[in-house]
Amino acid sequence: MALKFPIFMDAQSTTPCDPRVVEAMLPYFTEKFGHPASRNHPFGWEAEGAVDAARGKLARLIGARDPKELVFTSGGTESINLAFKGVAEMYREKGTHIVTTVIEQRAGIDVCKRLERQGFQVTYVPVQPDGLIDVDAIRAALTDKTILVSVMFANNEIGTIQDVAAIGRLAKERGVLFHTDATQALGKAPIDVESMGIDLLSCTAHLVYGPKGVGALYVRRKGPRVRLAPLFDGGGHERGMRSGTLPVPLCVGFGRAAEICQESMPAEGARLAKMRDRLQDMILSSVDEAFLNGRPDRRLPHNLNISFAYVEGESVLMGLNKETALSSGSACTSATLEPSYVIAALGASAELAHSSIRFSLHRFNTDEEVEYVGQRTIEVIKRLRDMSPLYELAKEGVDLKSIKWKAE
Amino acid sequence: MAYSDKVVDHYNNPRNVGSFTKDTPGVGTGLVGAPECGDVMKLQIKVNLETGVIEDARFKTFGCGSAIASSSLATEWLKGKTVDEAGKIKNTDIVNELKLPPVKIHCSVLAEDAIKAALADYREKHASVSTATASK
Numbered sequence: 377m378a379l380k381f382p383i384f385m386d387a388q389s390t391t392p393c394d395p396r397v398v399e400a401m402l403p404y405f406t407e408k409f410g411h412p413a414s415r416n417h418p419f420g421w422e423a424e425g426a427v428d429a430a431r432g433k434l435a436r437l438i439g440a441r442d443p444k445e446l447v448f449t450s451g452g453t454e455s456i457n458l459a460f461k462g463v464a465e466m467y468r469e470k471g472t473h474i475v476t477t478v479i480e481q482r483a484g485i486d487v488c489k490r491l492e493r494q495g496f497q498v499t500y501v502p503v504q505p506d507g508l509i510d511v512d513a514i515r516a517a518l519t520d521k522t523i524l525v526s527v528m529f530a531n532n533e534i535g536t537i538q539d540v541a542a543i544g545r546l547a548k549e550r551g552v553l554f555h556t557d558a559t560q561a562l563g564k565a566p567i568d569v570e571s572m573g574i575d576l577l578s579c580t581a582h583l584v585y586g587p588k589g590v591g592a593l594y595v596r597r598k599g600p601r602v603r604l605a606p607l608f609d610g611g612g613h614e615r616g617m618r619s620g621t622l623p624v625p626l627c628v629g630f631g632r633a634a635e636i637c638q639e640s641m642p643a644e645g646a647r648l649a650k651m652r653d654r655l656q657d658m659i660l661s662s663v664d665e666a667f668l669n670g671r672p673d674r675r676l677p678h679n680l681n682i683s684f685a686y687v688e689g690e691s692v693l694m695g696l697n698k699e700t701a702l703s704s705g706s707a708c709t710s711a712t713l714e715p716s717y718v719i720a721a722l723g724a725s726a727e728l729a730h731s732s733i734r735f736s737l738h739r740f741n742t743d744e745e746v747e748y749v750g751q752r753t754i755e756v757i758k759r760l761r762d763m764s765p766l767y768e769l770a771k772e773g774v775d776l777k778s779i780k781w782k783a784e
Numbered sequence: 785m786a787y788s789d790k791v792v793d794h795y796n797n798p799r800n801v802g803s804f805t806k807d808t809p810g811v812g813t814g815l816v817g818a819p820e821c822g823d824v825m826k827l828q829i830k831v832n833l834e835t836g837v838i839e840d841a842r843f844k845t846f847g848c849g850s851a852i853a854s855s856s857l858a859t860e861w862l863k864g865k866t867v868d869e870a871g872k873i874k875n876t877d878i879v880n881e882l883k884l885p886p887v888k889i890h891c892s893v894l895a896e897d898a899i900k901a902a903l904a905d906y907r908e909k910h911a912s913v914s915t916a917t918a919s920k
Binding site for chain 1: 787792795798801803815816817818819820821822823824825826844845846847848849851852
């Protein structure tokens, strides 16, 4: 099959809508346009039925006992904000301490920074070099004032899947609420909020071949019953936790996407992992001083993150971006020149944090695309190393750490 | 962020990539930036000791596409200039030529620093030569 360009291998930033999802959504834009809160006519009943069916599909995917435990939001960022701020406001009298990690995605980190300004105390548990959070480090961070533990299910850059069940057990033991950001893990790794002791779970549709603009927050109703203060006021929809007219077509699409994930996850995960492993083997066997980030055996099946010593991430992407969409942990586009805080937190040297490339595969990638992207990546790395003064120095046997660099 | 055509051209067809042996007469070397900041440039000039004109230049850069383009452009501009003229190249000239956006201005600053460092290294190594030519 002929390759079609550009090739998309950035599926941890977003995914294309599955055509089956689009098909399910379409009637809800036109003939089935009712408001799910209209209780007194068939248009409303039809819309409410569709939203509840979608809720049920999502509940099954995460093992929730009751579909009512799912609150639709505008996406992962809103879900995370609602979980943190909702708990913080509602449980403030019980305590003002929150435990989270240094590798959470920006929404999780930034909402904590805001809560700190509002008088909460936040402990950011460090990450181990393999990408895992040590459960004992979370245990050690807990105090009598802790009201919430939040640890992401799987990381957006390195794909490492945390020991969520152990953290859930710890939270139960200590009577603390447990939130997990599962935006990257949903539909990719098995999730069971009951056996894993999850009280709150954030997710989004656009990373599971659903539409952009809709997400959900799982809010446990029993053992314990979690109460949340809403982010904004209004008609009291979604059990009073999230006012606003539900985007019915998006909810339906999210439900259909969840249903497809549930049916296809085992086979799709195995297929993507095989393609990912092929890409990894190709690159690591041809490029010296390329380092795999994150623990290989506890990883999302579609994730591959490699740091290429002596070349800068953005320049690698520039060499590929006409034909292949990838992502780099390097944020040279920001004035601060900050490298990936996730890769840096693993204890890697700062220049390796500037050199990380993330390949993330999706449902529609092919073996031919994997071969092409692997080959082109190898070529671009070689070309850039021929241009790299650091590679030249290293090849001459100079220890880069022995040079007194003049940082700007 | 889209790159300007000139940045893309320098990235795809970098001019004067490579190295001179550091202790060759007439060669000045500048190494600026830091790996942890994500940018390191090595820029070298080869000066005709008779005329004081830069006859050739080379670079190697670890950094983003704009950093590579800034140093590639710098080597082009250096060739044919005297050592004194070369010292007048400003980072703003590079910004204008490559149409660098504000977040990439530091790349041009680093290129100017690399030029200055290469010139300083040349002057230091060839102090006796330049005084000799000046006294003529």
